[in-house]
Amino acid sequence: MERIILHCDLNNFYASVECLHHPEYRNVPLAVGGDVEKRHGIILAKNQLAKKYEIKTGEALWQALQKCPDLLIVKPNFSLYLRFSRLVKTIYQDYTDQIESFGIDECWLDVTHTLHLFKMTPKELADTIRQRIKEEVGITASIGVSFNKVFAKLGSDYRKPDATTVITRENMEQIVYPLPVSDLLYVGRATKEKLYTLGIRTIGDCARFDVQILKRRLGKWGEYLWRFASGEDTSPVLVRGYEPQVKSIGNSTTAPKDLKNLDDVRIIAYILAESVAARLKEAHLMAFTIAIGVRDVELKGFTRQIKMDEATQLSDTIAEAALDLFAKHVDFELPLRSIGIKASDLIVERNLEQINLFEDPFLKQKKMNLEVTIEKIRERYGFQAVQRCLMLQDTLLSGFNPKQDHVIFPESYFKG
Amino acid sequence: MKTYVDVIILNSKEGKIKPLAILWHNGIKYSIDKISQITRAASTISGGTGIRYTCTIQGQSRYLYHEEDRWFIEKKEY
Numbered sequence: 199m200e201r202i203i204l205h206c207d208l209n210n211f212y213a214s215v216e217c218l219h220h221p222e223y224r225n226v227p228l229a230v231g232g233d234v235e236k237r238h239g240i241i242l243a244k245n246q247l248a249k250k251y252e253i254k255t256g257e258a259l260w261q262a263l264q265k266c267p268d269l270l271i272v273k274p275n276f277s278l279y280l281r282f283s284r285l286v287k288t289i290y291q292d293y294t295d296q297i298e299s300f301g302i303d304e305c306w307l308d309v310t311h312t313l314h315l316f317k318m319t320p321k322e323l324a325d326t327i328r329q330r331i332k333e334e335v336g337i338t339a340s341i342g343v344s345f346n347k348v349f350a351k352l353g354s355d356y357r358k359p360d361a362t363t364v365i366t367r368e369n370m371e372q373i374v375y376p377l378p379v380s381d382l383l384y385v386g387r388a389t390k391e392k393l394y395t396l397g398i399r400t401i402g403d404c405a406r407f408d409v410q411i412l413k414r415r416l417g418k419w420g421e422y423l424w425r426f427a428s429g430e431d432t433s434p435v436l437v438r439g440y441e442p443q444v445k446s447i448g449n450s451t452t453a454p455k456d457l458k459n460l461d462d463v464r465i466i467a468y469i470l471a472e473s474v475a476a477r478l479k480e481a482h483l484m485a486f487t488i489a490i491g492v493r494d495v496e497l498k499g500f501t502r503q504i505k506m507d508e509a510t511q512l513s514d515t516i517a518e519a520a521l522d523l524f525a526k527h528v529d530f531e532l533p534l535r536s537i538g539i540k541a542s543d544l545i546v547e548r549n550l551e552q553i554n555l556f557e558d559p560f561l562k563q564k565k566m567n568l569e570v571t572i573e574k575i576r577e578r579y580g581f582q583a584v585q586r587c588l589m590l591q592d593t594l595l596s597g598f599n600p601k602q603d604h605v606i607f608p609e610s611y612f613k614g
Numbered sequence: 615m616k617t618y619v620d621v622i623i624l625n626s627k628e629g630k631i632k633p634l635a636i637l638w639h640n641g642i643k644y645s646i647d648k649i650s651q652i653t654r655a656a657s658t659i660s661g662g663t664g665i666r667y668t669c670t671i672q673g674q675s676r677y678l679y680h681e682e683d684r685w686f687i688e689k690k691e692y
Binding site: 218219220221281282285332333334335336337 | 616653654655656657658659660661662663682
């Protein structure tokens with residue numbers, strides 16, 4: 199049976215919510231942007247008027263202001279956006295239980311088995327949902343309707359704002375095939391260049407290409423991309439509430455000032471390690487592998503990782519492993535702009551453990567007790583209640599709490 | 615502009631909420647004579663979204679919104 203999948207994309211989500219709440223903003227070019235002082239100074243979303251000035255999501259605030267000096271930039275209010283996201287999802291729930299979110303403002307809905315209840319065509323259902331979002335929540339959505347998730351997503355991008363696009367097997371060659379191949383999920387700059395060298399510029403080119411050659415050139419991703427392009431994507435829309443198994447726990451941050459040496463990195467690394475360790479403990483997990491990610495002031499970056507003999511959830515161990523990696527692989531030729539620490543190869547924590555002959559097992563237990571106690575104190579009295587002496591060396595660098603500050607995490611398409 | 619107002623509500627034993635009167639800024643209490651519709655809706659005029667009560671107050675129809683834990687009246691469209 200052919201599936202019927204909707205992809206709903208809330209148009210200019212953050213900016214739309216701001217404009218709804220502030221009628222006076224509606225007739226001015228507006229963008230929601232990060233905090234300039236803390237250097238999270240990029241455009242997160244913009245309204246239709248700002249779009250006319252060719253302001254793009256992700257560009258620096260100063261670039262946007264050059265294009266449009268009158269641009270009104272408001273700070274993001276994430277708890278408000280989460281409320282709107284929730285309101286919209288309650289509307290989706292009237293139509294199916296297969297609702298998979300992709301970020302805060304996008305969702306896939308599988309209505310294959312529920313459509314008959316509403317006595318509507320797929321397009322009519324999509325239009326009804328759009329109308330309800332507009333009336334009940336006050337923002338607009340564009341919806342793509344198709345027989346797989348990838349085409350549904352392309353459909354919601356095809357016409358916006360406030361429109362429905364239906365992509366069927368009959369019209370896919372007219373609608374999907376002429377689109378640039380970079381519109382496909384997971385085709386970033388690097389993949390795009392590889393595809394260009396094969397002469398693949400549009401999605402149609404990719405679909406008509408020999409899948410075996412693609413596989414040879416791009417590995418397993420070659421086959422995925424070919425499947426995406428030719429409408430053969432069979433990945434299911436997950437049932438609401440499905441929590442994928444955690445594969446890694448990590449935190450990263452853009453520092454309020456450039457990191458010029460290992461001492462600067464150390465301060466941030468300890469904060470990140472403490473956050474990762476606390477989240478590991480909360481999830482009752484231990485990690486074998488610690489990875490670092492860095493990005494310099496020219497926005498170039500890389501990751502390095504190390505596998506340890508024993509799994510850990512101690513912030514000290516994580517920080518030390520990460521700092522070893524930093525010392526080994528970062529030369530500080532260019533100062534760093536952002537760094538991250540990630541713990542992976544996770545196992546469920548157990549009470550039994552192989553003791554290392556050359557280490558004092560009681561010391562480890564003591565450290566563990568100390569960390570758990572500190573985390574309890576922080577939970578009660580705030581993050582700053584207890585901190586390492588190191589943090590006082592540079593309070594500008596140490597003045598953030600990654601565990602609490604991040605409310606919206608990026609998502610992956612492959613959750614199985 | 616969006617103006618929040620004080621509202622006297624009846625919280626029934628079934629858990630339902632019904633607004634009975636609005637306490638306006640000048641201190642006058644306006645009783646709600648009739649509620650003709652209750653629906654979730656956005657107010658593009660005042661800027662907000664919530665449960666909308668279509669109320670009849672002194673013979674005139676007004677939209678009263680319950681937004682999270684506060685109430686606002688949609689100003690009249692001119």
